[in-house]
Amino acid sequence: MPEHSISFMGIAISFIIILITFYFVIFLKCYKKPKQGQAIVRSGLGGVQISIHRGIYVIPIFHKIEYVDLTIKKVELERKENEGIICKDFIRADMKINFNVRVLNTSNDILLVSNMFGCERTFDETKIKQIFEAKFFEAIKTIAFTYEYEELHHKKREFRDEILLLIGTDLNGYSIEDCVIEYIKQTPIAFLNPNNILDAKGIKKIKELTEIENK
Known part of the structure; x- marks a missing residue:
């Protein structure tokens, strides 16, 4: 296999790894899940969304989140x-x-x-x-x-x-x-x-x- 092809493949793999890493970083940063006994109220882009059990994506600048206490x-x-x-x-x-x-x-x-x-x-x-x-x-x-x-x-x-x-x-x-x-x-x-x-x-x-x- 030509040397330039191997070099190109290495660059492509590295790029894919960077994309996957970037995706997971964004996922961890933007994915918010309510704690036990709480709910999330997200406002901003897309209107108001309520998350009680599942997580919700929060995009900085475009979204604001607040927490509601559901405990007694x-x-x-x-x-x-x-x-x-x-x-x-x-x-x-x-x-x-x-x-x-x-x-x-x-x-x-x-x-x-x-x-x-x-x-x-x-x-x-x-x-x-x-x-x-x-x-x-x-x-x-x-x-x-x-x-x-x-x-x-x-x-x-x-x-x-x-x-x-x-x-x-x-x-x-x-x-x-x-x-x-x-x-x-x-x-x-x-x-x-x-x-x-x-x-x-x-x-x-x-x-x-x-x-x-x-x-």
């Missing part, structure tokens, strides 16, 4: 002392109720959360609490006012279920995985305001119940 986050809600929840009989109750929430594992819900709250926020329990605190507390207060204080201790499950029913399932891409009532106890009279008409009624009720128990 705890939203701890507590009201006590002069902020205790008022019951049907006007007795205040100190409460701590924990909600476990997570982003729903579908492309539409992930995109909705990304647009409404931002991807970065899904990793921060404090910021997630800010999203739901007002809505969840409103449901707690509304349902608690349909129960007398002593009923809450005997019907905690019903109380919990009614709270979840009132909150509903429209949480803009999130879902409640569980709700746990950590404690419910009477707010001490020392924290009630006798000049507040509701607290005044609560104080009267507590004294009546205490007198009955003493007898």
Whole structure:
């Protein structure tokens, strides 16, 4: 075989090896796969794409990627002392109720959360609490006012279920995985305001119940 043919073949092989190496480098650089419990939101060229289980190609300059946390986050809600929840009989109750929430594992819900709250926020329990605190507390207060204080201790499950029913399932891409009532106890009279008409009624009720128990 002529010497120049061997030289040409060597150059061709070297070029192919360089191309293959370049391809794998680009593949490793541009191929992004979400970690367990995360999703990728890619925007830019080609529109918005969501990757939950499989990887996705990301071309620098043309694409931007963000990550969404799909793991369960705890939203701890507590009201006590002069902020205790008022019951049907006007007795205040100190409460701590924990909600476990997570982003729903579908492309539409992930995109909705990304647009409404931002991807970065899904990793921060404090910021997630800010999203739901007002809505969840409103449901707690509304349902608690349909129960007398002593009923809450005997019907905690019903109380919990009614709270979840009132909150509903429209949480803009999130879902409640569980709700746990950590404690419910009477707010001490020392924290009630006798000049507040509701607290005044609560104080009267507590004294009546205490007198009955003493007898």
